[in-house]
Amino acid sequence: MLKLxxxxxLIIMFSLKxxxxxxxxxxxxxxxxxxxxxxxxxxxxxxxxxxxNLQIARAYNAIGNYDKSIAQYTALLDKNPGFELARFELGKxxxxxxxxGPALEAFNALVSxxxxxxxxxxxxxxxxxxxxxxxKANKAFKTAVEMDSTHLRSLYSLGKYYVGQExxxxxxxxxxxxxxFYENDVAMxxxxxxxxxxxxxxxLAIPHFERLLELGEEEPFVYEKLAxxxxxxxxxxxxxxxxxxxxxxxxxxAAAYSGLGEVHFEEKQLDSAQYYIEKSIEERMAxxxxxxxxxxxxxxxxxxxxxxxxxxxxxxxxxxDNFYNYYQVCVLADEYYKDPExxxxxxxxxxxxxxxxxxxxxxRAKNRITEIKEExxxxxx
Numbered sequence: 001m002l003k004l005x006x007x008x009x010l011i012i013m014f015s016l017k018x019x020x021x022x023x024x025x026x027x028x029x030x031x032x033x034x035x036x037x038x039x040x041x042x043x044x045x046x047x048x049x050x051x052x053n054l055q056i057a058r059a060y061n062a063i064g065n066y067d068k069s070i071a072q073y074t075a076l077l078d079k080n081p082g083f084e085l086a087r088f089e090l091g092k093x094x095x096x097x098x099x100x101g102p103a104l105e106a107f108n109a110l111v112s113x114x115x116x117x118x119x120x121x122x123x124x125x126x127x128x129x130x131x132x133x134x135x136k137a138n139k140a141f142k143t144a145v146e147m148d149s150t151h152l153r154s155l156y157s158l159g160k161y162y163v164g165q166e167x168x169x170x171x172x173x174x175x176x177x178x179x180x181f182y183e184n185d186v187a188m189x190x191x192x193x194x195x196x197x198x199x200x201x202x203x204l205a206i207p208h209f210e211r212l213l214e215l216g217e218e219e220p221f222v223y224e225k226l227a228x229x230x231x232x233x234x235x236x237x238x239x240x241x242x243x244x245x246x247x248x249x250x251x252x253x254a255a256a257y258s259g260l261g262e263v264h265f266e267e268k269q270l271d272s273a274q275y276y277i278e279k280s281i282e283e284r285m286a287x288x289x290x291x292x293x294x295x296x297x298x299x300x301x302x303x304x305x306x307x308x309x310x311x312x313x314x315x316x317x318x319x320x321d322n323f324y325n326y327y328q329v330c331v332l333a334d335e336y337y338k339d340p341e342x343x344x345x346x347x348x349x350x351x352x353x354x355x356x357x358x359x360x361x362x363x364r365a366k367n368r369i370t371e372i373k374e375e376x377x378x379x380x381x
Contacts, residue, residue: 024043024046024047025044025047025049025051025052027043028040028043028044028046028047028052028055029055031043032044032055032058032059035062037059037060037062037063038059038063040055040059041056041059041060044056044059050076050080050083053072053075053076054076054083054085054086056072057069057072057073057076057086057089057090058089060072061089061093066093066096066097069093070090070093070094070097070099073086073087073089073090073093074090077090084110084113084115087106087109087110088106088110088119088120088123090106091103091106091107091110091123091127092123094106095123095126095127095130098130100127100130100131103127103130104124104127104128104131107120107123107124107127108124110124111124111140116147117147118143118144118145118147118148118151118154119144121140121141121143121144121147121154122140122141122144122151122153122154122157124140125137125138125139125140125141125144125154125157126157128140129157134161137157137161138157138158138161141154141155141157141158142154142158145158145174145177149177149181150181152178152181152182152185152188155174155175155177155178155181155188156174156178156187156188156191158174159171159172159174159175159178159188159191159195160191162174162195163175163191163194163195163198166198166199168195168196168198168199168201171191171195172192172195175188175191175192175195176192179192184215186212186215186217189208189211189212189215190208190212190217190222192208193205193208193209193212193225194225196208197225197229202228202229202232202233203229203233205225205229206226206229206230206233209222209225209226209229210226213226220246220249220251220252223242223243223245223246223249223252224246224252224255224256224259226242227239227242227243227246227259228259230242231259231262231263231266236263236266236267239259239263240260240263240264243256243259243260243263244256244260246259247260253279253280253283254280254283254284254288255280257276257277257279257280257283258276258277258280258290258291258294260272260276261273261274261275261276261277261279261280261291261294262294264276265294265297265298270298270301270302273294273298274295274298274299277291277294277295277298278295281295288318289314289315289316289318289319289322289325290315292311292312292314292315292318293311293312293315293325293328295311296308296309296311296312296315296325296328296332299311300332305332305335305336306332306336308332309329309332309333309336312325312326312328312329312332313329316329320353323350323353323354323357323358323361324361326349326350326353326354327350327357327361327365329346330346330347330350330365330368333346334346334347334368340372340375340376340379341376343372344369344372344373344376347365347368347369347372348369350365351365351366351369
């Protein structure tokens with residue numbers, strides 16, 4: 001009889017303890033759900049079980065105390081090495097905090113488990129990317145896609161890689177697979193547009209950039225790429241409209257004006273072209289050799305030889321690695337100056353500064369030097 005009573009007492013005490021723990025856990029969960037993480041940590045610490053320790057790690061992560069969160073996850077895994085959820089969350093946190101070596105260990109351990117989880121392989125790929133081990137990263141992403149053909153982030157990572165490598169056909173395999181699953185994914189649509197753009201297929205890129213605008217992605221890079229596509233697809237009115245919209249973004253004024261200048265130039269509207277290219281120069285804070293060269297072309301078409309030469313000199317001074325601009329200076333000096341010695345000096349300086357310039361320009365310069373020297377010889381006799 002005494003033994004029976006003792007058993008009842010133990011059962012009652014256990015029930016009371018379990019009830020108290022359950023109540024304490026409910027309070028801690030409520031604090032966590034409300035975002036009161038510090039109080040939640042204190043409440044979970046009083047419970048002290050596996051779930052509470054996981055929640056403490058999550059709470060430290062939520063408040064940005066990543067060192068304590070990592071320490072908590074690590075202690076939890078030391079006691080529970082098979083706790084995959086904790087290891088997965090730790091791996092993501094290690095990746096986020098650029099602890100790439102430990103992150104790689106965590107995800108390699110996870111993919112070695114019997115669970116076929118595409119998320120494990122996706123994050124393994126992300127970690128390999130941080131080491132710039134592209135082949136291993138892509139292998140992991142492809143494994144994730146084999147496990148789940150709709151794994152959008154892995155499809156995006158593969159598409160992005162092949163777009164960056166300008167391997168259009170491979171990129172489109174993964175991009176189109178993703179778009180079949182989610183046709184309005186703006187990241188995938190942008191990748192498809194860029195796959196065609198990088199391949200010089202501007203007409204094919206246009207509808208995808210237009211689709212981005214329809215979906216509300218009115219970003220400057222979209223307008224800039226679309227405007228260029230219109231320009232190269234012989235649609236000047238649409239190109240001008242897109243460049244004008246690009247000019248609404250303050251940090252893109254120079255690019256917008258430069259594009260407007262190019263379109264007007266191709267349309268033989270030289271005054272407008274000059275106006276916008278000059279506006280582009282005004283907006284730029286750094287160098288603008290291309291704009292000066294464009295103004296040089298415009299001035300030459302207007303018959304303003306000296307002005308054209310001055311612009312090409314400025315273009316060359318901005319970027320002295322560009323021998324072509326100095327070659328243009330030589331040609332214009334040849335037209336402008338009557339003194340053959342002056343004209344000769346420009347071509348000789350060109351060959352002196354750029355001995356490795358492209359062969360056809362080098363031959364032209366040498367031929368012109370020979371002709372000018374003959375001119376000087378006969379003039380002196």
